[in-house]
Amino acid sequence: MKILKRNFYERHPAQVARDLLGKILVKRLNGEILLGRFVETEAYFGLNDPASRAHMGRKPYNQLMFLDAGKTFIYMVHANWLLNIVAHSKGGVGAVLIRAIEPLQGIETMLKNRTVEDACELTNGPGKLSKALAITKDLNGTDVTKTNSKLVVIEDKRENFQIHSSHRIGVKSDLPQELRFFIKGNRFVSKFSG
């Protein structure tokens, strides 16, 4: 398996968000390997992005967004852990929110972690996929470029898929540009639009 290197994340957040689609998330859980393909992401910036956690400037709770690209940034919203991967060009601020993945391996365990029977409902939302993969705050700051991390992102064979974009979901005041990216027609995307 080929792990994505740090320089993949050291680019504009929107570029990283787009390029993450189709890549594969690896989660180690009690010796088991859970796999999922990214099918929906959103980019968040810094000071000039009202929807961003970093909007208020650098604080203790958001400093990860200012630090090393390629590490996770996990926070709680409405009783859900949301998984982000820090992404920005050097010295910048930003992160990519993982909104949905397509479960590939370890589906039985994921079903057990959630309270649904339908595989479609398993990971089609940021809070849902965290629960399915047992992602919590203690994975905050995990380096997804390190082989022995509990959370890693790897390459995949280039597949034939079309990327669509839309405005971000659930944000009170979004930016004019479209910062949500998803694989067209994939049934594990959280919502249809665009």
Added chain:
DNA sequence: AGGAAGATCTACT
């Protein structure tokens, strides 16, 4: 101590 948080679930039309 109080509230807001870029979500989810349930219970309806």
Added chain:
DNA sequence: GTAGATCTTCCTA
């Protein structure tokens, strides 16, 4: 499909 209640942390007063 949509609206409203509610899930739990952590930050700010």
